[in-house]
Amino acid sequence: MQSQTIDPAQTELNHHHAAVEGHHEEHPDHRLFGIFVFLIAEGMIFMGLFGAYLAFRSTLPVWPPAGTPDLELLLPGVNTVNLIASSFVMHNADTAIKKNDTKGMRTWLAITAAMGAIFLVGQVYEYTHLEFGLTTNLFASAFYVLTGFHGLHVTIGVLAIVAVLWRSRTPGHYSNEKHFGVEAAEIYWHFVDVIWIILFGLLYLL
Amino acid sequence: MTQAQLQETANIPVHIPEPGVRKWQDYFSFNTDHKVIGLQYLVTSFIFYCIGGVLADLVRTELRTPEVDFVSPELYNSLFTLHATIMIFLWIVPAGAGFANYLIPLMIGARDMAFPRLNAVAFWMIPPAGLLLVASLVIGDAAEAGWTSYPPLSLVTGQVGEGIWIMSVLLLGTSSILGAINFLVTLLKMRIPSMGFHQMPLFCWAMLATSALVLLSTPVLAAGLILLAFDLLAGTTFFNPTGGGDPVVYQHMFWFYSHPAVYIMILPFFGAISEIIPIHSRKPIFGYKAIAYSSLAISFLGLIVWAHHMFTSGIPGWLRMFFMITTMIIAVPTGIKIFSWLATMWGGKIQFNSPMLFAMGFVGTFVIGGISGVMLAAVPFDIHVHDTYFVVAHLHYVLFGGSVLGIFAAIYHWFPKMTGRMFNETWGKVHFALTIVGLNMTFLPMHKLGLMGMNRRIAQYDPKFTLLNEICTYGSYILAVSTFPFIINAIWSWLYGEKASNNPWKALTLEWMTTSPPEIENFETLPILTTGPYDYGVKHAPANVSPSENPVFRADLDEPYPSIESDIETRI
Numbered sequence: 001m002q003s004q005t006i007d008p009a010q011t012e013l014n015h016h017h018a019a020v021e022g023h024h025e026e027h028p029d030h031r032l033f034g035i036f037v038f039l040i041a042e043g044m045i046f047m048g049l050f051g052a053y054l055a056f057r058s059t060l061p062v063w064p065p066a067g068t069p070d071l072e073l074l075l076p077g078v079n080t081v082n083l084i085a086s087s088f089v090m091h092n093a094d095t096a097i098k099k100n101d102t103k104g105m106r107t108w109l110a111i112t113a114a115m116g117a118i119f120l121v122g123q124v125y126e127y128t129h130l131e132f133g134l135t136t137n138l139f140a141s142a143f144y145v146l147t148g149f150h151g152l153h154v155t156i157g158v159l160a161i162v163a164v165l166w167r168s169r170t171p172g173h174y175s176n177e178k179h180f181g182v183e184a185a186e187i188y189w190h191f192v193d194v195i196w197i198i199l200f201g202l203l204y205l206l
Numbered sequence: 207m208t209q210a211q212l213q214e215t216a217n218i219p220v221h222i223p224e225p226g227v228r229k230w231q232d233y234f235s236f237n238t239d240h241k242v243i244g245l246q247y248l249v250t251s252f253i254f255y256c257i258g259g260v261l262a263d264l265v266r267t268e269l270r271t272p273e274v275d276f277v278s279p280e281l282y283n284s285l286f287t288l289h290a291t292i293m294i295f296l297w298i299v300p301a302g303a304g305f306a307n308y309l310i311p312l313m314i315g316a317r318d319m320a321f322p323r324l325n326a327v328a329f330w331m332i333p334p335a336g337l338l339l340v341a342s343l344v345i346g347d348a349a350e351a352g353w354t355s356y357p358p359l360s361l362v363t364g365q366v367g368e369g370i371w372i373m374s375v376l377l378l379g380t381s382s383i384l385g386a387i388n389f390l391v392t393l394l395k396m397r398i399p400s401m402g403f404h405q406m407p408l409f410c411w412a413m414l415a416t417s418a419l420v421l422l423s424t425p426v427l428a429a430g431l432i433l434l435a436f437d438l439l440a441g442t443t444f445f446n447p448t449g450g451g452d453p454v455v456y457q458h459m460f461w462f463y464s465h466p467a468v469y470i471m472i473l474p475f476f477g478a479i480s481e482i483i484p485i486h487s488r489k490p491i492f493g494y495k496a497i498a499y500s501s502l503a504i505s506f507l508g509l510i511v512w513a514h515h516m517f518t519s520g521i522p523g524w525l526r527m528f529f530m531i532t533t534m535i536i537a538v539p540t541g542i543k544i545f546s547w548l549a550t551m552w553g554g555k556i557q558f559n560s561p562m563l564f565a566m567g568f569v570g571t572f573v574i575g576g577i578s579g580v581m582l583a584a585v586p587f588d589i590h591v592h593d594t595y596f597v598v599a600h601l602h603y604v605l606f607g608g609s610v611l612g613i614f615a616a617i618y619h620w621f622p623k624m625t626g627r628m629f630n631e632t633w634g635k636v637h638f639a640l641t642i643v644g645l646n647m648t649f650l651p652m653h654k655l656g657l658m659g660m661n662r663r664i665a666q667y668d669p670k671f672t673l674l675n676e677i678c679t680y681g682s683y684i685l686a687v688s689t690f691p692f693i694i695n696a697i698w699s700w701l702y703g704e705k706a707s708n709n710p711w712k713a714l715t716l717e718w719m720t721t722s723p724p725e726i727e728n729f730e731t732l733p734i735l736t737t738g739p740y741d742y743g744v745k746h747a748p749a750n751v752s753p754s755e756n757p758v759f760r761a762d763l764d765e766p767y768p769s770i771e772s773d774i775e776t777r778i
Contacts, residue, residue: 030320030395037387041425048429048459052444055455065450134440138450141442145433 035184039191042153046195049149053142053202064139069131071204079122080200083154086115087193090161094186100176102168109165109182112189116158123151143203150192150199157192160185228723236330238322241724243329244308245624248617250329251300254336255610258292259686261285266648266682272669282665283350284364288343290353291371294471295378296336298609302474303328303385305616306413308624310389312717313407315398317727320391324384331381335374342370352663354460357445357453361438372435379424379431379463382470386420389413400735407715407739408497412477415501416470419508423466430459454519461512469508471605472572473501475612476543479565482619483547484740485713486562487554491740493546500539507536517588526585533583540576544569560634564615567642571607575600578653593663596656602649611641614692621699622706626722629703633695640688647681715739 057063090112096104132140164181167173174182232242233249265285268276277285307325311318319325342348349371351360360368393414397406434456436442443449445456476497484491491497513521513529547569556562578600582588591597614637621629651674660671667675709718717724719733 030391033395034321034324034387034391037390037421041383041387041421044422044425045429048426048462049433051426052429052433052455052459055458056444056452059452059455060450134436135442135449138443141436141444145436145442149432 031180032183032187035187039187042191043195046149046198049146050198050202053146056138056142057206060138065137068137068139071130072126073204075122075126076200076204079119079126080196082115082122083119083193083196086112086119087190089115090186090189094179094182097174097179097182098176102171102174105174105182106165106168109161109168109185113158113161113165116154116161116189120151120154120158123147123154146199146203150196153192153195157185157189160188228726236326238318238326239726240307240311240319240322240325241624241728243325244304244306246329247300247304247307247332250332250336251297251304254292254296254300256689257340258289258297259689261289261292263682263686265289266679268665269667269675270679272667272672272675274665277665279665280350280364283352283663284343284348284367286663287349287352287371288339291339291349291375292336293605294353294467295375296332296339298471298605298613299378299382299467300332301613302416302471302609303382305409305474305478305613305620306385306389306416309409309620309717310392310413311396312623312720312724312728313410313715314393314396314401315716315729315732316392316396317729319388320396321388325388328381328384328388331377331384335377335381338370338374338377342367354464355434356460357434357437357451357456358447360434361446365438368438369435372431372438376428376431379428382420383424386417386424389417390421393417398732398735404495404498405735405738406498407477408480408491408494408501409474409477411498412473412480412501415505416473418502419466419470419473419505422509423463423470426459427463430456430463433459454516454521457516457519458513461515462509465512465515466505466508468601468604469504471609472612473504475568475609475616476501478612478616478619479547479568480543481715482561482565482615483550484554484742485619485711486557486559486565487551488557488742489550489554490738490742491546492549492552493542494738494740496542497546500542503539504536507532507539511536514583514588517585518592530583530585534580537576537580544573544576559618559631560629560638561615561619563635563638564611564618564641567638568608568611568615571603571611571642571645575603575605575607578603591656593661594656595652595660595662598662599649599652599656602652606645606649611645614638614641617696619711620717621696622710623717623722623724625700625703626706627699627701627703628706628710629699630695633691637688637691637695640684640691644681644684644686644688648678648685649681651675651677651681714741 089108093105093108093112096102096108127144132143134141134144164174164185167181228239228242232239233245235242237243237246264277265282268274268282268285270276274282307319307329310316339348345366347364348367349355349360350364351368355368355371393406393410433442433444437444437446437451443451445451445453447453480491480497511529511533513525514533517526517529551566578596582591582597582600618629618634621627655671655674655678658671660667706722708720708722710722711718714737716733716735720729
C-alpha cells in the first residue's frame with residue numbers, strides 16, 4: 001500500500017477530542033452497550049442458579065421433598081403482575097424524557113419505584129408467613145436463596161431509580177439527548193422483571 | 207506541515223504532553239490510566255507469583271521424603287490449596303488482565319479503556335482478596351480442600367479458611383468479570399475507524415475470546431460459590447448428601463467455570479506469542495485469520511467440555527462420550543495455532559533474544575502439555591490416571607510451560623515499551639535457561655510418577671517413588687532460583703537500563719507508534735493504519751505512520767528492517 005496523506009480529523013478519537021471540548025460527557029453509546037454486556041454476566045449467575053435448581057429437582061425422586069407445605073399463589077401472583085406492569089410504567093418514563101418531559105419522567109419513575117417497593121414488601125410478607133425455613137429441606141433452601149437473590153436485584157433496581165430521581169432534581173440533568181441514567185435503570189429493571197418471570201415459573205408453577 | 211499546523215487545520219487543540227510523564231507515586235495511587243492499572247496488575251500478580259512459588263517449594267520440600275516430616279498434614283493441605291488458588295486467581299489470570307489493560311488501548315489506537323474508573327475498581331479488588339488468602343494461612347486455619355473446594359470435604363475441613371477462600375474467590379471473580387466487560391466494550395467500540403476486525407492485532411483477538419469466556423463462565427462459578435457459602439455458613443444442604451443435596455451439582459458448576467478458566471489462562475498468552483513470533487522472526491504471521499478464529503473456536507469449545515474433569519464422578523456413559531469427543535476436538539484449533547507459529551518461524555530470520563526464547567520455550571513445552579491433555583481426554587486413560595501425578599504433570603506443563611513462559615515472553619517483549627528502558631539480554635538468557643531446566647526437571651518426572659500410581663494431594667507416599675520425587679523437588683528449587691535473575695534484571699533495568707527507542711523491535715502494531723513509555727493519552731495524534739499488523743519483510747510495505755511530525759518516529763521509520771533483504775528472498 002502506498003503512503004497517504006493523513007487527516008487527523010478522520011480518526012474517530014481525535015475527532016471526538018475536538019468535538020467534546022468543554023463538554024466532558026462520556027460516549028453514551030459505549031455505556032449503554034456496557035450495561036448490556038454487564039447484564040449478560042448477571043444473567044449467567046441466574047442461569048447457574050436455575051441450572052442448579054433443575055439439577056436438584058431432577059436428582060430427588062419427589063419434588064418438592066415430602067412434607068413441604070404448598071405455596072400460596074395469590075400473593076406472589078399479584079406481585080408478579082405488579083412487577084410486569086412496572087416494566088411498562090418504567091418504559092413510559094423513558095418515553096417521557098425522550099420528549100423532554102422531565103416532570104412526566106419523574107412521575108413515572110416514582111410510580112415504578114413505588115411498585116418495586118410494594119413487590120419487596122410483598123416478598124418479605126410472604127417470607128414471614130411461610131411454614132418452612134431456610135434449612136427445612138432442599139426446596140426451601142433453594143426457594144429462599146433464589147427469591148432472595150432476586151429480591152436483592154429488585155432492591156438495587158429501586159435504588160437505581162431513586163438515584164435517577166435524585167439527579168433529575170437539577171433542571172436539564174436529563175434531556176431527550178442525554179438520558180443514559182434513565183435508560184440504564186430501565187434496562188436493568190426489565191432484566192429484573194424477565195428473571196422474575198422465569199423464577200416464578202420454576203419455583204411456583206413447575 | 208508541522209504538527210501544530212496539522213492539528214490547527216483539523217481543529218484539534220494543541221496539546222503536547224511530555225513523554226513518560228508518570229511519576230513513580232502514580233503507580234501506588236487510585237489511578238484511572240490504563241497503563242498505570244496494567245502495570246499495577248502485573249507487579250501485584252508477580253508478587254503473588256513469588257508467594258505462590260514459596261508455597262510450592264514448601265510442598266515440594268515436604269514431598270522430598272516419603273514420610274510426613276516437614277509440615278503437619280493439615281498445613282500441607284492448606285499449602286497446596288493456597289498454592290493453586292494463588293497461582294491461578296492471583297497470578298496467571300490477573301497477569302493476562304494486566305497485559306490486556308496495558309496493550310489493548312494502545313494496540314487499537316484508543317486513548318484509554320472504555321470505562322477507566324470501572325477498570326480501577328476491578329484492579330483494586332485484587333489486593334484485598336489476595337491479602338485475605340495470605341492472612342488465612344497466617345492465622346493457621348486456611349482452606350484445606352484443594353483449589354476445587356469440593357463439598358462435602360470443604361464443609362468439614364478448615365472452615366474459617368474455607369469461608370475466607372469463598373469470599374476471596376468471589377471478589378477475584380467479580381474483578382475479572384468487570385475487567386472482561388471493559389475489554390469487550392473497548393475492543394468492539396473503540397478501535398480507530400481504519401481498523402476493522404481483520405486489522406486487529408492477534409492479541410486483541412485473543413482477549414476478545416478470553417473476555418467472552420470470562421463473561422459467560424465466571425458468573426456460574428459465583429453462583430456455585432454462593433450456594434457453597436450458604437452450605438458452609440447457614441446450614442443449608444445444597445451440596446451435602448446428608449441433607450439430600452448433591453455434591454456433583456457443585457462439580458458441574460465449578461467446572462463450568464474452571465474448565466474455561468484454563469483457556470482464560472492460556473488464550474491471552476497465545477495472543478502474546480502470536481505478536482512476538484512474527485516480530486522476532488521478521489516474517490508475516492502465517493494464517494492470521496486461522497489464528498484469530500481458532501481463538502474463538504477454543505472459547506466456544508471450552509464452554510462445552512467441562513465434565514471431562516468428572517469422568518470418575520459417576521456421570522452417565524453417553525455424557526462421558528460427548529465430553530471426550532468435544533475435548534479432543536479442542537486439539538484442532540490449538541494445533542492450528544501451533545502450526546501457524548511454526549510456519550511463521552520457518553525460513554524467518556529468528557532473533558534469539560529473551561522474548562523469542564521464551565516464546566519458543568512456550569511452544570515446545572505447551573505442546574507436551576497439550577498432548578498429555580489429549581491423552582487425558584480419553585475416558586479409559588483418564589480413569590486410570592485420575593487424581594495421580596500424571597494430571598499434575600499435565601496441568602503444570604500447560605500452566606507453567608504455557609502461561610508462565612508466555613507471561614515472561616510478554617514481559618521481556620513489552621518491557622521497553624512499558625518502562626522506556628531495555629532489559630539486560632544476558633540476564634534474560636540466564637533466566638530462560640534456569641527456567642527451562644527447572645521446569646522440565648520438576649514436572650517431567652511427574653508423568654512417570656502418575657503412571658506408576660502416585661496419588662496427588664498426599665503428604666506421605668510409598669518409598670518406591672522417592673527418587674523421582676527428589677528430582678522434582680530439586681527441580682522446584684532451580685525454578686525458585688530462576689526468578690532471581692529476573693527480579694534483579696527487571697528492577698535494575700527499569701532504573702538504570704539503556705534507554706529504549708520508541709520501536710526497538712521495528713514492529714508494526716500501533717503500541718510501538720508512540721513514545722516509550724507512552725504519554726498519558728497514548729498518542730499525540732492518532733496513527734492511521736496503512737498496512738496490516740504483521741507485514742514484516744514485505745517489500746516497500748510502509749509502517750503504520752503517525753501523522754505527528756515527531757522526529758523520533760521518522761528516525762525509526764527510516765531505518766531499514768534488519769533483515770529485510772533476506773526476508774524477501776525466503777518468502778515464497
